Amino acid sequence: MLLMDKEPGxxxxxxxxxxxxxxxxxxxxxxxxxxxxxxxxxxPETVGDITSKNAVIKVRGGNVxxxxxxxLRNISLDVGRNEVVALIGPSGCGKSxxxxxxxxxxxxxxxxxxxxxxxxxxxxxYARDTDVVLLRARVGMVFQKPNPFPKSIYENVAYGPRIHxxxxxxxxxxxxxxxxxxxxGLVNEVKDRLDEPxxxxxxxxxxxxxxxxxxxxxxxxxLMDEPCSALDPIATARIEDLIDELSQQYAIAIVxxxxxxxxxxxxxxxxxHLGRLVEVGPTDKIFxxxxxKLTEDYVTGRFG
Amino acid sequence: xxxxxxxxxxxxxxxxxxRRYRSEWLFRLYGLVSVLLxxxxxxxxxxxxxxxxxxxxxxxxxxxxxxxDPAVLDPEGTRQQDTLASADYSQLVxxxxxxxxxxxxxxxxxRELNALVSSGGAFNLQKMLLADPTLLGQTRDVWLPxxxxxxVFVKGRGPAAGAGSGDEAQRLSDRQIAWIQTLESSGKxxxxxxxxxxxxxxxxxxxxxxxWGATKGSFFMLFVxxxxxxxxxxxxxxxxxxxxxxxxxxxxIEVNINNLAAVPSIVFGLLGLAVFINFFxxxxxxxxxxxxxxxxxxxxxxxxxxxAAIKSVPPSVREAALGVGASPMQMVFHHVLPLALPGMMTGxxxxxxxxxxxxxxxxxxxxxxxxxEPPGGPMSPSTALPVQIYLWADSPERAFVxxxxxxxMVLLAFLLVMNAAAVWLRSRFxxxx
Ligand SMILES: Nc1ncnc2c1ncn2[C@@H]1O[C@H](COP(=O)(O)OP(=O)(O)OP(=O)(O)O)[C@@H](O)[C@H]1O
Ligand SMILES: [Mg+2]
Numbered sequence: 033m034l035l036m037d038k039e040p041g042x043x044x045x046x047x048x049x050x051x052x053x054x055x056x057x058x059x060x061x062x063x064x065x066x067x068x069x070x071x072x073x074x075x076p077e078t079v080g081d082i083t084s085k086n087a088v089i090k091v092r093g094g095n096v097x098x099x100x101x102x103x104l105r106n107i108s109l110d111v112g113r114n115e116v117v118a119l120i121g122p123s124g125c126g127k128s129x130x131x132x133x134x135x136x137x138x139x140x141x142x143x144x145x146x147x148x149x150x151x152x153x154x155x156x157x158y159a160r161d162t163d164v165v166l167l168r169a170r171v172g173m174v175f176q177k178p179n180p181f182p183k184s185i186y187e188n189v190a191y192g193p194r195i196h197x198x199x200x201x202x203x204x205x206x207x208x209x210x211x212x213x214x215x216x217g218l219v220n221e222v223k224d225r226l227d228e229p230x231x232x233x234x235x236x237x238x239x240x241x242x243x244x245x246x247x248x249x250x251x252x253x254x255l256m257d258e259p260c261s262a263l264d265p266i267a268t269a270r271i272e273d274l275i276d277e278l279s280q281q282y283a284i285a286i287v288x289x290x291x292x293x294x295x296x297x298x299x300x301x302x303x304x305h306l307g308r309l310v311e312v313g314p315t316d317k318i319f320x321x322x323x324x325k326l327t328e329d330y331v332t333g334r335f336g
Numbered sequence: 337x338x339x340x341x342x343x344x345x346x347x348x349x350x351x352x353x354x355r356r357y358r359s360e361w362l363f364r365l366y367g368l369v370s371v372l373l374x375x376x377x378x379x380x381x382x383x384x385x386x387x388x389x390x391x392x393x394x395x396x397x398x399x400x401x402x403x404x405d406p407a408v409l410d411p412e413g414t415r416q417q418d419t420l421a422s423a424d425y426s427q428l429v430x431x432x433x434x435x436x437x438x439x440x441x442x443x444x445x446x447r448e449l450n451a452l453v454s455s456g457g458a459f460n461l462q463k464m465l466l467a468d469p470t471l472l473g474q475t476r477d478v479w480l481p482x483x484x485x486x487x488v489f490v491k492g493r494g495p496a497a498g499a500g501s502g503d504e505a506q507r508l509s510d511r512q513i514a515w516i517q518t519l520e521s522s523g524k525x526x527x528x529x530x531x532x533x534x535x536x537x538x539x540x541x542x543x544x545x546x547x548w549g550a551t552k553g554s555f556f557m558l559f560v561x562x563x564x565x566x567x568x569x570x571x572x573x574x575x576x577x578x579x580x581x582x583x584x585x586x587x588x589i590e591v592n593i594n595n596l597a598a599v600p601s602i603v604f605g606l607l608g609l610a611v612f613i614n615f616f617x618x619x620x621x622x623x624x625x626x627x628x629x630x631x632x633x634x635x636x637x638x639x640x641x642x643x644a645a646i647k648s649v650p651p652s653v654r655e656a657a658l659g660v661g662a663s664p665m666q667m668v669f670h671h672v673l674p675l676a677l678p679g680m681m682t683g684x685x686x687x688x689x690x691x692x693x694x695x696x697x698x699x700x701x702x703x704x705x706x707x708x709e710p711p712g713g714p715m716s717p718s719t720a721l722p723v724q725i726y727l728w729a730d731s732p733e734r735a736f737v738x739x740x741x742x743x744x745m746v747l748l749a750f751l752l753v754m755n756a757a758a759v760w761l762r763s764r765f766x767x768x769x
Binding site for chain 1: 660
């Protein structure tokens with residue numbers, strides 16, 4: 033199952049990327065969170081500033097193995113409050129794996145083994161005494177494939193608030209459900225058929241239903257795995273507006289294959305490549321003036 | 337790689353299409369033939385059973401004018417319940433028959449005459465009188481069940497008159513046949529729906545034997561089995577699928593459950609005999625013990641079916657539940673179980689149907705006994721339907737032949753109902769996702 037190395041001086045295996053400008057620091061001690069500010073700003077294999085003001089999520093030296101596959105190699109990255117971080121990179125590079133670490137969704141995969149330091153508001157996500165249920169209530173997730181419950185549309189959205197006891201009566205629950213559907217841009221399409229199964233919706237509608245289900249729980253961090261991959265431009269715009277709105281309060285990590293979307297919604301962008309975090313920086317810098325050759329190839333469409 | 341020209345591509349696809357259609361056609365043919373074969377055998381089976389058994393649902397009754405003679409029933413005039421209960425009612429039947437057919441004078445012919453009416457007739461009279469003591473001294477027209485041989489004869493499957501071959505001809509004498517014909521022509525002999533068959537327990541006399549005792553026994557057993565095996569099986573399946581960590585112990589348990597499902601059922605009977613009866617000292621022939629044994633037998637089936645049902649729930653539903661912060665328990669009970677339930681119930685009902693038809697393990701725990709009184713509860717001695725069928729099939733009386741088939745029909749009807757319930761439950765609870 034899950035192996036955690038809790039030693040403070042844990043030194044992860046290091047395989048260095050090759051920054052274009054050669055600015056990487058030599059491999060050495062893992063950048064533990066307690067480190068002094070300056071060394072904390074740069075992870076040796078990553079170009080750019082991995083830290084964030086008001087960091088809610090802090091990852092240092094995160095590694096994921098699926099059996100013998102080393103899917104994430106030594107990732108260090110912050111996600112801050114009021115910030116949208118876009119994760120981009122070619123298919124299979126580990127974006128989903130990374131965000132699934134943040135709410136311990138990888139626990140459900142038998143072969144997955146996560147090591148490294150993952151913190152939410154300073155508390156260790158992978159500590160033995162971490163309440164996973166509470167963690168997942170605080171860190172909501174929209175999955176890559178729409179996965180509504182085989183229950184009514186209403187029940188889909190109401191389920192989270194109900195199990196967490198967020199509504200004290202039916203009227204409050206109704207409010208939460210309508211509000212969440214509204215913010216997800218779905219309410220007009222479904223308000224007359226809330227009793228129908230959520231699985232009967234179109235793919236794009238299901239995706240928005242899943243978004244509504246996630247925001248109904250009021251999470252502090254929202255992880256979105258390609259939330260707009262099945263949506264038309266109008267619904268996409270609606271979701272992007274929602275992301276904007278949510279980022280006023282929350283920390284958001286969004287995986288996307290659309291550069292335009294990343295450019296539109298995110299403050300910072302992280303480029304993943306073959307399990308490594310190659311470069312991270314302000315979104316406009318990544319798209320206009322990337323430092324790393326691989327990033328440049330990818331964002332200019334020369335990748336592959 | 338050399339590109340195929342469009343024409344060549346088309347030609348190759350055409351050729352492969354023809355091959356595919358041919359194998360498809362053959363496959364359908366095989367399927368059709370095997371289905372028809374199966375249905376054919378089923379029809380033959382049903383035809384035989386129904387042909388043999390439908391007669392058992394009708395019963396021959398004889399109308400007699402019975403005088404409840406105080407001189408016979410209560411010679412001392414005490415009018416006490418005990419005296420009335422233990423009186424010789426068969427005497428009433430005999431007297432009544434003799435007044436009807438005064439020509440039977442010698443001992444043999446009288447015995448033959450008395451043999452026309454079932455010995456159960458006397459019980460009927462006793463019941464009547466005990467229910468209404470004012471009948472004493474009065475005369476009533478009463479329909480009494482005829483003897484099994486009369487039944488066989490009247491229903492037309494016995495030898496016609498005395499003309500049959502030796503052995504068969506001896507069952508009813510010419511005189512008896514003449515009496516029957518007289519009764520028939522005067523409207524005093526009638527076939528009616530056989531309620532005895534459905535309301536009585538076992539009996540040595542075929543015309544008094546019924547399946548109610550065995551049905552009740554089977555019912556008690558299945559009740560015990562269902563209420564133990566289903567919750568236990570489902571709980572075990574949920575635990576093994578969702579909560580147990582993968583280690584060698586769980587692997588061993590898993591292998592053993594699969595092996596248990598393949599163990600011959602009689603072995604469970606031996607186990608039940610050793611553990612429940614010899615060790616725990618539970619009563620023999622009790623449906624409770626039968627139910628426990630059948631629970632042991634059904635449990636692996638239910639566990640395996642339930643685990644398959646749980647496995648078939650798509651992982652995306654689990655992830656969705658965990659993703660909004662459901663605990664593993666909530667995930668299982670709110671999302672996985674509702675989706676897996678139809679499969680679990682189908683498994684349970686199939687397991688129960690198998691348990692209903694099982695006789696071998698019951699033989700080992702003494703449920704093969706001759707039990708007249710329908711059981712009052714799961715602790716009283718009883719048989720079960722399949723065992724009753726086995727017992728009757730073993731009996732020499734000809735009239736048991738049709739009863740055996742009729743009991744099989746009843747058993748099959750129960751199985752059909754259970755399978756229909758499985759189908760209904762499935763469609764009722766099944767949701768697509
Ligand atoms: N459950 C799993 N078991 C084994 N290997 C896995 C599993 N999930 C992902 N992987 C592997 O981990 C690597 C990263 O996968 P991941 O799903 O994170 O990619 P991704 O960046 O999200 O790709 P995409 O853009 O196609 O969604 C891939 O090589 C993949 O094969
Ligand atoms: Mg992905």
